[in-house]
Amino acid sequence: MDPDPIQTAVRSARAGQxxxxxxxxxxxxxxxxxxxxxxxxxxxxxxDLLGELMLRxxxxxxxxxxxxxxxxxxxxxxxxxxRDRLRRRRSAGPRLSLSVGGEDGEPLADEICxxxxxxxxxxxxxxxxxxxxxxxxxxxxxxxxxLLLRHFGQMSFAEIAQTMGCPLGTALAxxxxxxxxxxxxxxxxxxxx
Amino acid sequence: MEPQIDNKTxxxxxxRLDGQAPAPDAPAEALAREVTEHEAWLAERLAVTVAPELxxxxxxxxxxxLARRRRARWVGRALxxxxxxxxxxxxxxxxxxxxxxxAPAPALSTQEAVEAFLADPGSDKDLEAFEAxxxxxAGDFSQPIPDSLDFRLDALEGDRGNPWLTGEDL
Numbered sequence: 354m355d356p357d358p359i360q361t362a363v364r365s366a367r368a369g370q371x372x373x374x375x376x377x378x379x380x381x382x383x384x385x386x387x388x389x390x391x392x393x394x395x396x397x398x399x400x401d402l403l404g405e406l407m408l409r410x411x412x413x414x415x416x417x418x419x420x421x422x423x424x425x426x427x428x429x430x431x432x433x434x435x436r437d438r439l440r441r442r443r444s445a446g447p448r449l450s451l452s453v454g455g456e457d458g459e460p461l462a463d464e465i466c467x468x469x470x471x472x473x474x475x476x477x478x479x480x481x482x483x484x485x486x487x488x489x490x491x492x493x494x495x496x497x498x499x500l501l502l503r504h505f506g507q508m509s510f511a512e513i514a515q516t517m518g519c520p521l522g523t524a525l526a527x528x529x530x531x532x533x534x535x536x537x538x539x540x541x542x543x544x545x546x
Numbered sequence: 547m548e549p550q551i552d553n554k555t556x557x558x559x560x561x562r563l564d565g566q567a568p569a570p571d572a573p574a575e576a577l578a579r580e581v582t583e584h585e586a587w588l589a590e591r592l593a594v595t596v597a598p599e600l601x602x603x604x605x606x607x608x609x610x611x612l613a614r615r616r617r618a619r620w621v622g623r624a625l626x627x628x629x630x631x632x633x634x635x636x637x638x639x640x641x642x643x644x645x646x647x648x649a650p651a652p653a654l655s656t657q658e659a660v661e662a663f664l665a666d667p668g669s670d671k672d673l674e675a676f677e678a679x680x681x682x683x684a685g686d687f688s689q690p691i692p693d694s695l696d697f698r699l700d701a702l703e704g705d706r707g708n709p710w711l712t713g714e715d716l
Contacts, residue, residue, distance in 0.1 A: 369616065371609045378608070382601045387594035400600060407608040411615060412674065485591050503585065504592050510560040522556030525563070529551070529577065532584035539591070 363423050367414050374407065381424070385431060388505035392435045392497070394486050402434050409434070428506035429516050432498060439494070488538040496531040499524055551577060618677040 358380055365373025385406060389399035409430060417426060489497055495517060502508050502516065514524040551573075558574035561567035563581060570578070621640055625633040 369612065371605075371612055374608045374612065375605045378601050378605050382604065383594070383596040386596045386600065387592065390594055391592055400604070403600075404604050404607050407604055408611050411608065411611045481591070500588065501592075504589060509564040511564050511566075514560075520553075520557075521560045522553045525556045525560040525577075525581065526551065529556075529581055529584075532581065532588060535588060536584060 359423055360419075363414070363417065363419070366410070367417065374410070377410070378407065381427065384505045384507075385427075388428070388431055388501050389435065391489065391501050391505070393438065394490070398438065402431070402438060405434055406431055422512075424506060425508050425512040425516065428502055428508060431506075432502060432516060435498075436494075484539055485535075488535050491538065492531050492534060495519070496527045496534075499527040500531045500535075503528060614677055 358376065362373050362376035362380060366377055367373070382403065386399055386403050389402040390396055393399055393402070406427075410427075413430070417423070492500070498517065499513055502513050503510075506512075508516070510521055510524045510528070513528075514521045517524065519527075555571075555573045555577060558567055558570040559577040559581065562570045562574060562578040567574075617640075621636060624636045
């Protein structure tokens, strides 16, 4: 039986092998990038946060206790980075929302995302992406984090409760409330095709 | 109107979803089913595809950080073993081997970082300060130099706007 690729990568990385970090990025990088992107709504910030997380791993991985599951440990660090980033963003003053249109009325985040062969499909995808971002932004931070950690971190509710310092039932209540709210707000924006 | 769900039901449903409660009561079972269904619905919409080039770039940054850390440890061990006089020699040799121009005399903060690290070479905090001190002395020669892939990516970025995230956000 193949060994768990994450555990193999973690052991290699803990031994200081660059291949271990590379393997971790290959296995978990897309999920981490997705988490950072959905949490900040900004791909540049997401990429920056992924780089910051990997640098932090270089410092902290030797302290990781292999008895625990690696992913919740990793996503806890990721969640802390997001929290700090959002806090800094808030203290830096008001910022244009990603779901708010630019001067020409186009959503700001999508202005840099143009270029599909089928214009109609691109426009529909844009509208759906914008609607999801807008809907996510309406959620309070703990609720949004709960949904994102659950999806991208593949964390159990017990792990989310521990990460967020709340009772188990509260973690599920947030997920339930958030999911219902998103579903209600995105009604009419169902993906096509 | 949000449905009122008591804590017992929430706890039981959470345990059920975590795979720890095989047979909760009917309300908890119904709640767990509803959450599962909503999560599957959301999963289709949250998916983001990441271009491998982005991961390559982050991997190179990580490798550079690892190299810096390894260098700091190596120099630190050499300094610790050789004593104060040899420390200057080892630093000089390191700088010469790095191919960077000689740095000015270390500032007081650099000396402090080196001394702190020598006092406790196992300390992570001191290792980080020591790393920074070495960077200050040697310049950040371990920074990755943009290779042809980076230039290609920049060109792609100019053409496509967003090469990193594909899928529904493109």
